Amino acid sequence: MNLLQLKYFYTVARKEHMTRAAEELYISQPSLSKVILKLEEELEVPLFDRIGKQIKLNKFGKAFLRRVDRIFLELEDGKRELSDMLKNESSTISIAANNLAPFSNLIERYLKDYPNVILGQTTGSLKKMKEQLLNGEIEFCISSPPVEGDLIECIPLTTEEIFLVVPSGHRFAKYKEINLIEASSEPFISLKVGFGIRELTENLCHQAGFNPNIIFETDVAMNLMEMVNSNRGVALLPILPWNNTQLSMSVPIHVKEPLCNRKIYLSFIKDRYFTEASMQFKDYLIDYYKEA
Template sequence: MELLQLKYFQVVAKHEHMTKAAEELQIAQPSLSKTISRLEEDLGVSLFQREKRQIRLNAHGKLFLKRVEKIFTELNEGKRELLDLSRNTEKSITLAVSISRLLPSLIQSFRQEHPDVRFQQFLESTSSMKTELEEGQIDFCISSLPVEGSDIVWEPLMTEEICLIVPPGHRFAGTSVIELQDMKDEAFISMNTGYGFRDLTDRFCREAGFEPHVAFEGDEPGVIGELVKQGLGIAFIPEIALLNQRGRFPHKLRISHPDCKRTIGIGWSTRRYLSPIAIQFKEFVKNYFAEVARELESVRD
């Protein structure tokens, strides 16, 4: 069994189509078919279900694919580690987040201490972050919902309240605390379906006994806030988003019931090699959010 055979198998499994796989690998289709057949002979089992010109991974193929992907992940991580040790790579950190509000401040603060570090950052859903961690595409994720997996560690950083903001002149604009059930007939301005914050706030509404009427969906928290100010609806907002900009959202309501809170955490894969600078960043993130938690506590008091 050779690595080339395993690579060919991985690509065929991805496409479940010999012609498309051959095109990606830039080899002749008959040669690819023979390679896959030899691999199956070596293993003593078939890996695909073949029906005319269609092929599908069978149970053996799906099981074997998981092992093959782990092999290539380990090889890629070994290469990254060797390059890092030989100091032939620039310092870089790849990060996926479901919380965009604090990201610029967090990264700016870290780069003040480490100006030579390059960041790649992505705004992702929780499910996408899990896949990227498992496939070794990112170093860390910072999310408002736990990211779980057999090789994934998710460590809580801080817990904050989720509040509501309402437009000027709203019937509750002069109120400081409400029950969420009082808002069941309101138009909500929300994050897009699939994002962790949207999943969380939808769950809060269901706990309060209703499904939210979503009048507008988007993926830019700043835009959502502006739409609220224009009177187009109300919106959930995390405490963390109110830091240093309380003047923009003077009509903030705390929610007495249900208990509307979220826990922000950082996740990483134990299978991915973390460079020394990535390990430093992880510790920096923990200290950064601990300071934010203290600041929020002082504001509440």
């Protein structure tokens, strides 16, 4: 067994698709299949269930993957620690977020104190962010709901209210508060399946007693307010810094029933090696939300 075999297994396990994994690894599909079969022979257990051309990680494969995750995280941390010891660490911090809020206000004070740090932010579904966290592409996730797993630690940062946001000319626009069931016949705008705000929208509407009629979905958060402001529908959203300037075009309404709020979490790999800059940023995030 060698690291190349483990890398191939890791990729196939994440994709659960031999051809796609082969394309990512730049090898032929038959060659990749042979490597996986040889690994299974060495381990003396099948790692995948095979149904026709489809493969799916089985209980042995899932258990083995948890160990392989640790191996690659340890290797990545080893490189980071050595670079840190040699003072060649780039002071780059990578974050993924799906909580819609921009980082301009959050990081303004941090960058004043640490002007040489480079912050990189991506967004995506919970599944994508979990993969990025486990394979070392990112260090932190800020999300609702939390990114969870055996190797992942989650810290609650804050709780924010969710409003029913409607266009300024809407029949609800003069309401100060509303029961969500009153919006059961409204067209809804939301993010795509896999994003936290989509799951939240569906769950809150189900609690109110109806299935939301989602007529437009996107993976770009800014599109939500643009569509509401264009009178295309309503949305369940927090009131965020990036949409305060557009509130003259839309109206946030407090929802009486059901209780509409969500918790924002910080997720990261347990026992991962963090550079001094990353540790400072983690502490800063926690303190920032305590003071907010």
